[in-house]
Amino acid sequence: MKFSKYLIPIALTIAVIVSLTLSMVLWTNPANYRSKQSPEQNSQTETMIKPKRYVYTPIQAVYTNNAGKQHILVNQLVNVVSELKRTIRDYQKPKISRYSSGSKETYFKIANQPGSVMLSYPTPVSMKILNLNVGNRFKKFPNYTVNRIILPTNDSTKIYLLNDQGFKVYQVKVSKHSLKALNKVLTMDMRTIPASFKLFNNQPLVYVNTTVQMQPYKYLIDRQSEDYYVSRLLTDDDSQSVNAKRRKNVVIYGDQSSLQLLFNSKTRMGRFSDYRPNKNKKNITSVLTNSYNKLSDLGLSLDNVRFFDYDTQTRTVMYRTFVQGFPIFRTNGFGTISTRTINSSAQRMDFSLDNPEVPIPSKKGYLTLPATEVVLKRLADHGYKRQAIKKIQLGYGWKKDSTSPLLVDLNPDWYVYYKGRWHSYTEMMNQY
Template sequence: MKLRNFLLHSGLIITVIISILLTAIIWLNPATFQHNSKATTATGDTLQNNDHKEIGDVFLPTQVVLSESNNLYQLVSSHVDLVQSFRQQITKQKVQQISRHKNLTDYQSFLKQNNAIVLNYGSPVTIRLFNQAFKQKITKYQNLKYNRILIPLNSKGVIYLLNDSDKNVFQITFKQLIWNKIKQQLKNKNIQQLPVEYELENSQYQLAYKQAITLPSYSYLINKVNASSLVPELLNSDGQSTITTKVQKNQTVYSDGGDNRMVISNKTGKVTFSSYSNLNYYTGTKRSHVESLSYNDLLKQSFIRINSIGNSLDDVRFDRFDSTSETATFHSFVAGFPIINSNDYGGFRIQILNAGGQQYNFSIYSLQVMVPSSGRQLTLPATAQVYQSLIQAGYAPAKIKGIKIGYRWQTNHSSKLVADLIPSYFVNINGKWSSYSSLLENTDTSNTR
């Protein structure tokens, strides 16, 4: 055991040293690694940034659920990317037809049918985004919303798009889709099967964990964006503005003297960018003002914004859209779970208002590469137990809007250049996600109970 701990500690130190050396090289010779602020392109529906991430790479499903022998299992793994496997298989074939599924009598039974895989989104997306994610050219129903892709494993040419809100199901027919290779992949020992069930919350089915589950923790090198690199991207894209900088208490405020303002917390690295310009929307490669945006356009514009920031989009996925605040949230995902925190580490919140205003929330810190860790595992209780504990602690059931599992970001004790990701339950209380443990530890909950 001592030898194993020594090797893990040594491996972590070596990895950190290599990272520091590479960082020094980048600073000494920035031209080699310089981010091209003009590398984001927007032509029609094809959007891509300098690290070759397209809009379809970000608007992918985030959960994989297997229905087998009348049981449901969430499939999770840090070694096997099942979403990409299904994506590659679907991309190889072309859609022949899309039609409304007319013989549906029970939506929930259809969702839970045996011998099927369901790929889940956190919030609905559109057929237009399906085209981008799976390289298709469906021309009908392009603004249709769906939040699940159901794949019958014994069917050779059919998948279904499901929408929990209106209980609509659309059938997509291919000439041939064969899942034999993926069926073999599902047997991989590196894939965990977590027993789950669907519970209806706010007109959408959410996963609930039927029993206690054990998940690993992970460690990653932290990537830090230099604040000065954000100024030309967000405040001075045309190179004509005069930027003022003010240090106020624990934050630095950047302004162009007009409609744009950026505030960076010197303590946490959290960034808030606000703009009230009328020319906030992209049509093709040019900015223009439009009176209103469709749901698809709101999601598309949100992607353009996170692309323009310049942070890496590796493992970043669309997580949810809040129609009340018109805010799209994107998170970094690890083994099928989002990284959730109040400082937006590894994530983005993009608010675009039809009146012309916009606000971005993100962090100068993001994840880089996984490093050796202790392999510590944590056991989390069943979802029902979490709910009961919250009720017993005094939280009103009506104010609990959702419960899910994610990863909590904390700085490694040995190195500030490393983040430890710890599995945890997160609870939505009145629209704000907080860790389950922090809610139970909070002795003053008068505002949430």
């Protein structure tokens, strides 16, 4: 009887020791872990990787009611954009035609028509990428580039596709499409922000018309180890032995041939360089597809990761993590992951080793941010050139939590794309 009293504690102690021993083996030899993963483990990893359509989804929804008043629809208990996107997958016999090009008046007339919803990408995507989000219904369309989808709420026979570049408008006629699901989403309990869609520096921009209250967040972060990425990116059947070199805060792993992985322990950033020959295609569909494949190689959860920007000059694709429908900006303006095709023999991927995973209730109350026009006026009064501002975006700033390395504070702010880089509005104002 006395022995049985200690049986369970002894068994638990042995189990913990065995678990720790196995963990040490995996941590110290990531290559073995990579090669010995079971099909079930690989399957679990792949389930985190969302299909391409999840990553290349619109990031903002603006509703224009029948009276012409506009509101940004904000995620709360439900992802509004995802719900709206589900309503555009049953178009029957769609046909596309050029409706207008170069006319700002026509462009805004279509974009701001009463009784419509506008779904927006941050920068244009190709029709083949958009096609992923409409149930493959647009597969026969020319591969135009577009970044806005206009969904009439009272006309089931047509939708419109817009490209800000050149103020292009395409009309898509459909023989059959139910508006029931779309209008049902609009009756859901959601937060709305008064807005207006108009020109800024000759580019379309969604203005926030009033002060807006946004909730700060505290997140538990997912801190991936360097070994995890070594095993995913450098260790495969074709790779050579992996060597490591350390220089102060930087560790560089290489396979002695064409792959290199660099980690900065101070910034918690990683850079993967691939010097193997690539197809070096410059069309947008190929670049975005190749970028998504690189993104998937990381093996990270993509639940809240979205396409945020594509620079056609450098072929750099930027992705950001979104919280409650708003993007996260780190101190240096960086997002979550970026990929770049440099030339036919070099590709690069920059990524963070820390990413927000689980929200924790914050004791901070809502913060009040000024309207768009107020932000622009204050910046101009502080000496910033209005013409040098290309974009302005509500978002969250990444700040390390002082109480724990596993926590991060996400504070709402305006972010301004000024002279080729994203800056916090608060920091811009504090510089003078």
